[in-house]
Amino acid sequence: MAGLATAFGSGAMTNSIAEIAGAETILVIGSNTTEAHPIVGLQVKKAVKKHGAKLIVADPRPIDLTRLADIWLPLKPGTNVALLNGMMKVIIEEGLEDQRFIAERTEGYEEFKKVIDALDLEETAQITGVSVSLIREAARMYAQAEKASILYAMGITQHSSGTGHVLSTANLAMLTGNVGKESAGVNPLRGQSNVQGACDMGCLPNVLPGYQKVSDAGVLSKFENKWNVPLSNKPGLTVTEMFHGALTGEVKGLYVMGENPMLSDPDLNKVKKALESLEFLVVQDIFLTETAKMADVVLPAVSFAEKEGTVTNTERRVQKMNKALESTGEGKEDWKIIKDLAGAMGYAMHYPAAENIFRELSGLTPIYNGITYERIDPHGIQWPCPSVHHPGTKYLHHRRFSKGLGKFSPVEYTPPAEIVDDEYPFILTTGRILFHFHTGSMSRRVFSLNEISPEGFLEMSAKDADYLGIESNEEVVVKSRRGKLKVKALVKKNFLAGTVFLPFHFHESPANILTNTALDPVAKIPELKVCAVKIEKIKK
Amino acid sequence: MDGKKIVLSINGKEITCGLNKTILDVVRENGIQIPTLCDCKNLAPFGACRLCLVEIEGIPKLITACSTIAVKGMKIRTESERIDKSRRFIVELLLSDHPFDCMFCEQAGTCPLQDLAYEYGMKNIRFPGEKRATITDDTNPFIERDNSKCILCGRCVRVCDEIQGVGAIGFIDRGFQTRIGTPFDRNLDCEFCGQCVASCPVGALTAKPSKQKGRIWQTRSVKTICPYCGCGCNLTLHVRDNKIISVTSDPDTLNEGYLCSKGRFGCDYVHHPDRLQYPLIKKDGQFIRSSWEQALTLVAMKFKEIKEQHGNDSLAGLSSAKCTNEENYLFQKFIRAVLGTNNVDHCARL
Missing domain, CATH: 3.40.50.740 (Rossmann fold)
Structure with missing residues (x-):
């Protein structure tokens, strides 16, 4: 949100859900739309199936939308900025930028261009794991559309450099004049x-x-x-700073209304210690959640x-x-x-x-x-x-950005806070699944949803599973520098080797016991999408 | 725009309409009713049920209004003895292979086939022949399929393919054997969005969690917004005896009446026995039931005490992205105006 506000003057979705179906090219980056925002997903499907729109999906996982995609960019987690910068390099090299839009509606272009000019696409390919030719193809597909729309979610923001990731999506849209008109824009999905x-x-x-x-x-x-x-x-203080403050004694009393940080926040062991350190905790909720259990007073x-x-x-x-x-x-x-x-x-x-x-x-x-x-x-x-008398606003930044001129920001790729090493050789990324919601306090209490999806799982590539001698449905131990959990492995054929995925809905295998609290310095978003883990077979 | 209009006649009355519209659209725009079973908003015309047959001057056969584009000068009749006879015959044929069990059927009261049978007074069917067996798929917790009630309108197959893009079900076999099913008759394994249930005109596809919970005329409906993700889908909650028994959505909404498995089937948590019933105060590690007055007095006292001893900024609040605007506004007002600190946040970042 901080990123889009810097670039455009407002952090919200620039377009409406229904406008997605009218886009010529859709770039879905860091959003498993059909599972986390199913009804927005229907609009993407409508655009592609009914109106012949082109679809580019940038995601480390072979998410459902990759089936419909013209191009799938299977990038390594945390490398969105490198990928987007690479695409912009191609756009500028090939003269596909919208010079008039840049001149009339934006500022900061020269400064931004310096970063792009200094890039080497081969290096981009190395960082992202996506070939130069695919990056080129995607860049052309996006830039040549009259109306291109970017959809993103937590796969863009939950990084220690998340603001940079967001700014890069804004840069790409402004570079090609794809913002401020119907069906073209930058759309963070809430x-x-x-x-x-x-x-x-x-x-x-x-x-x-x-x-x-x-x-x-x-x-x-x-x-x-x-x-x-x-x-x-x-x-x-922001959420994560509040917990830090509780640990240092700066924060003594906390009032929580309808939130469950004991499952949703990074590094749960730390969250638990923080809540225990408080002098007084009040939780207001409809269920006795993991967080409510720790409260001094619970208000129904x-x-x-x-x-x-x-x-x-x-x-x-x-x-x-x-x-x-x-x-x-x-x-x-x-x-x-x-x-x-x-x-x-x-x-x-x-x-x-x-x-x-x-x-x-x-x-x-x-x-x-x-x-x-x-x-x-x-x-x-x-x-x-x-x-x-105002009818409301369908899409933002028409003729003029909320802040006047749109602002290009020079963003250089920075690697995630925690990178893999010999001890923790896998990148763990986390997210939601279709049948559950957030910490599961609601959806896990729906009989049908919980019956169809009763437990967590660890998605991993067949290659890694073979190497470790792990079979699908076998229970394994996942460890990070902060914690460990037991979960069943779900071996997937076209999954990116070296990356694993855990949904965070399940208290029995709480993904966030593993995740990192490293924060984006501007937006203060924790890096929930990348941390280093190891996977151990359970000895019989 | 005048150039893009055409003139035609319906039941002898001259009518002006836009280009590229089906006869069915034009007829309905002009307030004339034609019965249909396979027609469904947002889905391509299918022409399966044959109920929308109309007469067009100069064409010997009856024509399906749903799949024929209206053109200039067309002289259309939507009512005649021949049309009436044909529609009655179609309904009779459908009923000849349909269980007469409206008294047990979940769809009773919202079933257009039931309405047609009633309207035509069709008690005695002249074709007593073979009926399809009841083949039900009962393996998932969301959707029950009973093929004996299926009228093969294909709405479920089409919504699953055209809208949901999943294609979990299709037509199997031909002729009298035709039925809707999954590939190789495996158990249904899909996104369980329930779009098929919502589009089924009869009782062939029903929502399992709503089974025997109440009929449409026994419920009260309340429009609200889905409590799950940020799409903001419009829900209609059907309530009986203070319980939500089923959830539907209007086509005239931002979600066009489509929902996901959570929106359609996920409201039951509201009635879960784990719901907190009264305030709790922890004493010696155990929660003790308390009154509102006791609980609020204790919280107020503790907050004041901390504020006085350690300053306003030693207090903080986490608001909720599941609560309303009014509640979020009031929460931050409480933190800022009463506790005196800007330490307020919520899980937007998580």
């Missing part, structure tokens, strides 16, 4: 029902609702007046079906959630719990219903200014929507 909304609402340590900086005195006084209380202008919330409110999807569409069920226990809507707790601490909040909160937040959030409960029925409205 992984949870309201992750876009949680960002929009300022659940981030450096910004208030609507991405208004806490360090901006004008912004701060606006909120101080509305909330009737002095506010801090010092940016706060209610599920999505028992509450009313709005959520914002990956295409910036604010939609209405409606209450379908009455709560059967003493659980309450999360907003009511927060309201009551604020009251108990001497800060009165007066909201008879969720809609009253929405009126307050839309008034304070310029991109939500024109959104009301009446207007979002039945199809939602896509922000930015600055006034009640």
Whole structure:
């Protein structure tokens, strides 16, 4: 998000989901779209099958979309920047860049070009494991399309140099003028029902609702007046920094609402120690999650079906959630719990219903200014929507970037924080699978989903399995410098040798016990997609 | 755009319409009903059920409206004795090989074949011959297939291929033996998106988790948004006795009515016995049931104590990407305005 905001002025998906079907070329990089975002996946399929779009898939794994792809670039995990830079080298060499777009709509091109000019494609091939001819072919396919769309997800961001990976996708789009028009753009796919909304609402340590900086005195006084209380202008800690702070004693009390860092965050042993070090932990959830078990106080919330409110999807569409069920226990809507707790601490909040909160937040959030409960029925409205007469925004940066000129950034490839060696010779990458979601606290409690997919697995290549004498379905031990787990091996024929994959949904084989907390210095995203592991056969 | 319009007549009435539309589209645009079974939004015309037959002046045979493009000057009739006779005959043939078990069928109430049989008053079928055997696939936890109810409209096969791009099922054999099945009649092994179940007009494909939980007229439907990934698919929850018994989606939404296995089958967790029922306070390593007042008083006291002893920045909060905008807004407001720190984040990075 920080990357796209630097380049374009907004960190959200530039286009709408339905526009994907209208793209001539689609580059899917670091996204297993059909499993993690199945309905976006349908649009990719529609583009290819119905409209004859070209599809380039850059992924270390032979994900489902590679079946439909014109080109599959099986790059080594963590080498997106090298690959994208290589593609841009070809585009500039062959004169396929959009000079007019670069001249009229962007800045920083010369600085950026220096990095590209200095590249050697042979070296790129060596780093990425993708041949020069494939990189060339992909570059031409992308650059020659009138409308090219990039889709990416955590395969781009969850790296210790993730901001650089994101900036590279933005560079590629600007280089070819593929942003600011229908069906062409850069589209980060958001992984949870309201992750876009949680960002929009300022659940981030450096910004208030609507991405208004806490360090901006004008912004701060606006909120101080509305909330009737002095506010801090010092940016706060990110998730991973909070856990670090708990270990150093800087953070003493933590309030967790509907999150399960004990499975979702990197280096679980460290997370556990951090939570144990806290003086006081409150967890508000609908289940006694791995994290809730460690709490001093657990507050029961209610599920999505028992509450009313709005959520914002990956295409910036604010939609209405409606209450379908009455709560059967003493659980309450999360907003009511927060309201009551604020009251108990001497800060009165007066909201008879969720809609009253929405009126307050839309008034304070310029991109939500024109959104009301009446207007979002039945199809939602896509922000930015600055006034009640504004229809919402289908795609961003038309004629002008949110920040004025689009900014090219020189990005050089840096290897992942942890690279393989003799002791830990495999690269582990992690992700989601179709039948489960995040830490599984919901999907693992659905009988049918859990029956079809009851346990974790380690995907590995037939070549590596042969070498280690491991057969499919055999239980193995996976170890990293931080932890170990037992899991069944799933041997795959066209899997990249030297790379293995674990889904992170399963508490029985928690992938994140192995992963690395190395952080991207700007976005503070941990490197969940690359760490070094070894695989051991269990002796009988 | 006038140049791209054509004039034709339907039931003697002159009508103007756009180019390259099927007769069925034009007829429906003009508010005229024609029964169909194999027609399905977003799928290519198939012409399998033959119910949409119409008369076109100058063409001796009846023509399928779904697979014929309307052209200039066409004189179309959607109702006549001949058409009515033909439609009744088709429905009768379908029923001659269909179990009369609407009282047990999950689809009762939303079944267009049931509606047609009712409308035509078709109690006595003149063709008592052989009926297809009930072949069911019962090996997966999501979808039940009963081929004896299948009318071979092909909607399931086509949605699986054209929309989902999976092609898990197809037509097997020919003639009376024709049935829908998997390659080599293996157990269904697919993405279990349930698009086939949603597109089946009759009770041949049904959602197993919803079995015997309630009929359409016994449920209340509530529109909401899927709680899983960030696509924001629109769900319609069908509720009976405060329980979600099935999930569907409207075609007129950003997800065009399509869902994945989680959206369609994954809402049951809401009723799981593990749901937290009351606040808990940990004492000597054990959780003890508490009242809201006790729990909130304790939390408020501890937060205040930490704030006073170690400063505002010794407190932090993690918000939730599964909660609403209103809740996220209020959470950060609480952390910033009440606890007095900007230490607020959520799992966007994870």
